[in-house]
Amino acid sequence: xxxxxxxxxxxxxxxxxxxxxxxxxxxxxxxxxxxxxxADIIVLNSCAVRQSAxxxxxxKLANLKALKRKRPGVALALTGCLVNSNTDALRERxxxxxxxxxxxxxDDLLAYAKGGAVEREPIPARPGSPTAFVPIIQGCNNFCSYxxxxxxxxxxxxxxxxxxxxxxxxxxxxxxxxxxxxxxxxDSYGHDLPGKPDLAGLLRAANGIEGVLRIxxxxxxxxxxxxxLIEAIASLDKVCEHISLPAQSGxxxxxxxxxxxxxxxxxxxxxxRIRRAIPDAALSNDIIVGFPGESRDQFQKTFSxxxxxxxxxxxxxxxxxxxxxxxxxxxxDSVPAEExxxxxxxVEALQERISSERNAALVGRTVEVLVExxxxxxxxxxxxxxxxxxxxxxxxxxxQLVNVKIDHAGAWxxxxxxxxx
Numbered sequence: 001x002x003x004x005x006x007x008x009x010x011x012x013x014x015x016x017x018x019x020x021x022x023x024x025x026x027x028x029x030x031x032x033x034x035x036x037x038x039a040d041i042i043v044l045n046s047c048a049v050r051q052s053a054x055x056x057x058x059x060k061l062a063n064l065k066a067l068k069r070k071r072p073g074v075a076l077a078l079t080g081c082l083v084n085s086n087t088d089a090l091r092e093r094x095x096x097x098x099x100x101x102x103x104x105x106x107d108d109l110l111a112y113a114k115g116g117a118v119e120r121e122p123i124p125a126r127p128g129s130p131t132a133f134v135p136i137i138q139g140c141n142n143f144c145s146y147x148x149x150x151x152x153x154x155x156x157x158x159x160x161x162x163x164x165x166x167x168x169x170x171x172x173x174x175x176x177x178x179x180x181x182x183x184x185x186x187d188s189y190g191h192d193l194p195g196k197p198d199l200a201g202l203l204r205a206a207n208g209i210e211g212v213l214r215i216x217x218x219x220x221x222x223x224x225x226x227x228x229l230i231e232a233i234a235s236l237d238k239v240c241e242h243i244s245l246p247a248q249s250g251x252x253x254x255x256x257x258x259x260x261x262x263x264x265x266x267x268x269x270x271x272x273r274i275r276r277a278i279p280d281a282a283l284s285n286d287i288i289v290g291f292p293g294e295s296r297d298q299f300q301k302t303f304s305x306x307x308x309x310x311x312x313x314x315x316x317x318x319x320x321x322x323x324x325x326x327x328x329x330x331x332x333d334s335v336p337a338e339e340x341x342x343x344x345x346x347v348e349a350l351q352e353r354i355s356s357e358r359n360a361a362l363v364g365r366t367v368e369v370l371v372e373x374x375x376x377x378x379x380x381x382x383x384x385x386x387x388x389x390x391x392x393x394x395x396x397x398x399x400q401l402v403n404v405k406i407d408h409a410g411a412w413x414x415x416x417x418x419x420x421x
Contacts, residue, residue, distance in 0.1 A: 002113075004030045005039035009056055010047025012182040012218050013103070013153075014080055016133035018045050021079075021106050028113050037067060039074065041113060046080035048148050051320035057082055061094055068096040077101055077109050081152040103153050104138065130177040130399035131372055136164055136202065137183035142221065144248075145259045145326035146288065146319065149184055156185070158193050165205055172211030177399055178370055179206070180216040187224035200232035207236045213401060214370060214384065215239045219246065222270055223261040234277045241278050242312075242386040245270070246286030250305035251298040254291055257331065264305065271309055282312040282385035287347060290319045290340030292331035299343050306350055312358055312385065314351040318344050352411045359387065359409035366405045366419055371397040378415075388413040 004025045008018040021043065022032065033039040044060055047053040061078070068076055077099035083090065087100045099109050139154040140147070168179055181202070183189065190197035199217065206215055215238045222245055233239050249255050252263050274281055287302060306314060318340035321328040369389045371381040378390045379397045390413060391404050397418075406416040 001031050002029065002040045003033040003038055004041040004043070004113075005033045005036045006043045006045060007036065007060060008045040009053055010045070010049065010080060011184075012133055012180065013135060013138075013184065014045050014047060016135045016182050017079070017104055018043075019133055020104075020135075021045075021109075024106065024110055025113060028110070030113065036064065041075045041077070041109070042067075043077045043079060043109070046078060046082035048081040048152065048322065050317050051322075052317075054082060061097070065096050075099065075109070075112060079103060079106070081148060084152060129372070130175065130370060132171050132176045132179055133182050134164060134167060134171070134179050135159065135183060136181045136186060136199075136217075137189045140184040141188065142185060142261070143259065143326065145257060145331070146291065146322065148322040148325055151324055153184065156188055156192060158188075158190050160193065161190070161197050161202055161205065164202065165209065168206055168209050168212060172209055175399060177212065177401075178214035178216065179212060180218060181206075182218050185219070185221045185224060186217045187220050187226070187229065198226075198228070200226070200229045203229075203232050203236055203239055207238045212238060216242060216386075219244045221261075222247065222267050225270060227273065230274055230277050233281075240384040240386070241281045242284070242384065243274060243281060244284045244286075245274075247302075247305065248286060248288050249291065249294075249298070250302035251294070254294055254298055254302075257293060257327075258288075258291065259326065264301070268305075268309070280385065282387070283309075284313040284315070284386070285311045287314055287316045288319050289316060289343035289347060290335035292319070292327060292334050294319075294335055303346065303350065306347065306354070310354050310358065311351070312387075313355065314347065316344055316347040316351070355411040356409070359411065359414060362387070362406045362414060363409050364406065366403050367414070367416075369402050369404050371400050371402055373398065390415045391418050393418050 006018045006022055008014050036042045042064065044057060046057040064076060068074060075098050076096060078094065078097050079101035080103055083100050083102050090100050101109060137156055137158045139156045140150045141156045143150050171179060186199055189199045189202060203215060206212065220243060247267050248258055248260060250264050255264065271283065289299060321333050367383045367389065369381040369383055371379050373380060378392050380388065380390050382388055389404055403419040404416040405419055406414050408415040
């Protein structure tokens with residue numbers, strides 16, 4: 001039996017792409033290998049959004065050189081945002097890699113796997129998993145000054161709604177209970193399609209699919225999130241009350257330099273409108289510290305935004321220039337590395353306190369958990385608001401909705417006992 005191994009880093013689009021590739025390889029008769037050492041095909045799905053992510057990919061590639069020397073017949077493929085238009089440069093740099101595949105362009109690898117031409121049939125599900133990512137729009141038109149994504153994934157291209165809904169129906173029939181609609185900017189969905197459907201309409205249509213219990217979507221852009229979408233989230237019973245809404249900065253001058261397209265006043269107004277319409281909504285945020293020119297006072301405005309709005313989760317990264325982006329070409333990386341690290345630590349410490357306090361409010365309450373698997377002897381899953389929950393049970397709970405009474409809360413997860421009905 002031929003086997004494959006896929007290593008993935010980065011955003012949900014990368015995870016969705018890896019799920020699609022895994023399903024296609026399994027359709028060709030390949031079996032999943034948990035370790036690269038046991039595989040006949042090894043795929044690294046890369047991320048170049050941050051230097052730290054790129055460094056992890058490069059380290060992984062370096063580590064695989066020895067395996068390739070030992071087993072030259074192993075096929076090694078690199079895909080994701082690290083693969084740019086200049087594959088000649090990549091081939092010179094990584095001579096031990098057999099395939100360089102742009103995001104979602106897997107035809108050459110699949111042809112190799114089959115030994116001939118392959119008829120594509122996207123199947124975006126991990127076999128046996130109760131959850132799946134469903135890409136609805138590829139690429140991005142925003143060209144934020146720090147971001148490499150538009151240069152690597154191209155301009156926005158929406159999938160037809162009928163195609164998406166048909167895919168979700170197939171996933172539901174295979175046992176998937178939760179789907180996450182993904183794109184670099186899901187709020188832009190449909191603007192390039194005939195009739196201009198939108199994300200709110202897609203959510204309403206997906207909400208009616210039998211077998212699907214939960215629907216999520218990632219990632220929203222603050223300038224594009226409409227009141228119509230907020231009202232759809234509030235009214236649709238399967239759409240989870242969890243919204244990822246990256247601010248990136250709390251200072252207007254930095255936001256202009258980032259080319260984000262909104263002011264911090266508009267961002268705060270959006271947050272307040274969401275909370276009025278969906279009182280129990282959980283909100284997550286992404287922040288970049290140490291952007292070119294960011295003063296300590298400007299950082300403090302970001303810190304104050306997080307302190308005052310009290311997000312459920314915050315993903316923070318220190319700015320790193322991405323070659324080819326507007327910021328890398330035109331802005332000096334002026335904030336010292338030690339200052340970036342100090343600001344990052346400040347945000348992490350603040351958010352750990354806020355997350356701990358918000359989660360502590362759930363102790364003694366019962367939450368609904370969709371069970372996704374086991375870890376360290378316990379079942380794990382997530383609430384509708386994306387809280388990670390662990391509990392012990394001898395029953396087979398995979399893919400089930402389980403009511404859990406929370407008895408312990410930490411900053412990053414909850415623990416409790418299942419309620420037997």
